[in-house]
Amino acid sequence: MTSSNISRRRALALTGALLAGTASALHAQPAYPSRPVRLVVPFPAGTSPDVTARLWGDRFTRLTGQPVVVENRAGASTIIGAQVVASAPADGYTLLWTVNNTFSINPFVYRKLPYKAENFTPVTRILSVPYVLVTSAESRIRTLADLVREAKARPGEMTYASAGIGQGTHVVMARLLNQAGVSMIHVPYKEAFVPDVIAQRIDVAFDASTGAIPQVKGGKVRALGVSSARRIPLMPDVPAIAESYPGFVGDSWHGIFAPKGTAAPVIATLLGYSQRIVDEADFRAALLAYGLTPVGGGADDFRRFLDEDARAWAKVVQDNGIMAE
Template sequence: MNLRSPTRRALLKSAAALPLLTFAAGAFGQSGYPDRPIKIVMTLPAGTSADTMARYVADQMSKDLGQPVVVDNRPGASSNIGYRTAAEADADGYTLLYGLLSLILNPQLFNQVPYEPEDFTPVIRLLDVPFVLVVRSDAPYQSVADLIETAKQSPGKLKYPSYGIGSPNHIAVLQMIQNSGAEMTHVPYKDGGLSDLLGGALDFSLDVTATTISHIKAGTLRPLVVSTENRIDVLPDTPTFSEAGIGAPLYSWNGVFARSGTPQEIIDRLSASLQKITTSEEFHAKVADFVQVPRGGTPEDFATSLATETENWGRVIKAANLKIE
């Protein structure tokens, strides 16, 4: 396979190539799709929040489409095993991908990956997974500006954790460092380092809301900034990256993809089913359980956002000369 990193131009070209959706019931009936079970490849282990959501979506799709929809967990190698499995499937709509942010990050972080983002056609962006930058409640920092000022006065003194080199929260902090000119010390952890932050060994952390929100509500952590484009309902008084002047929105997401080349009428059928799911009150409540943000929209919407985010994340990765062997 000719391996290459995704480009904004390529993704926008993909978006432009997507014809307008046709939701006519007659068109769906003519295709006969689906007439057998559908598989959704999940690149993380069973029991993770993404897997739980994938299984919920699969169950709802099965009810709407009239065929079993099963989740096939293929974890490992930073999700590349699952992406390869989905990329090697037939473009017939019977093997889908439950895609995560790593789909667009891995080709920029690894020298080689066993797929290309262009192997997949976006169907729907299901939800966003925000990051929130937190400090201990007894820390002197009342804003991210306070944190940056301290880092500039004492270069390298402030320590922050991540889930590993090249993990999304590591890259998002790098953007703040690059834009502010501050120096901070990165300490990678397998578990994200939250316990060491609470214990005083670290100074701040940028982690997902699902991990931090209980500590924020308990008063042990103070939120300084969220990574999303807009403020989030659970933290309405916390400014965004853009409002704080530390860079573009950077956050994770969950979405559904089909193999590129899948007939458009099948993409349309899947899109209609998934849009019905994402607009339901039940879906919104389910997403709220994980302190995430429901999305939805058309394949064109998803393709356009992917192009923008590939550029935003890629800019930080390139500036940091970040590579994973």
């Protein structure tokens, strides 16, 4: 046997050993998830994102056998929580459950952010959050048309509240005022603003369906419209604003994100479990009971939606000069 034949045999043997070792190492990797998953929610406990994240987490645990540990990292318009996840290992064991502010509004409202959208991999949009335009139940304003008529008669005098500059409740009202061609005074709050709407110290405000619907049903506020493209099941008599202003949509959303670099098989597994959860009848019923709209869908669909959502809110922010420090 020639020396060249011996060299080839050794090379083939070495290649086979390396391939076998690689296959063995891959086989040795535990299936995801093999330990608890940390789910960062950039809102306080008891808020809508926290409640829905825990609903999802309970079902994820039921499907996988692994606990989901919800970590509330509230503050700074979701910036604190987003930063935590952006700097976490990209192994699928630290995830972000967040809303539209993080990626569709903050990048245009804040001059500097400690994270970028590129630091994350979108997994799926779980649900949509309609906003409800409310006024006091004692107000003489009974319809959206009444509100616009009053605002035109008293330009720059009427007031609306929000959860803060650049928050969803602020920019959705700015979008409506732009389409209606009227102006109102913005009053940002750090705490709850609905009590001042009830007391007629503030004329109107948008509030998330989860908070607004109980107040409407309790007779404290009157609903003038919803921000969804169509009416929502819990309030079928309340018109969608789009019925008066075609094309108007102002919903927020909840979605799941992983740190950039998370392996594609892990993302696919997360997506698969999430879609199973969103498809469960009891999960959908729970969301609908809060006035939320189940969505689901693949990562590519979510990316396209995020691009469209960011463009739409960027225009509102820029048209209205909305800036925050």
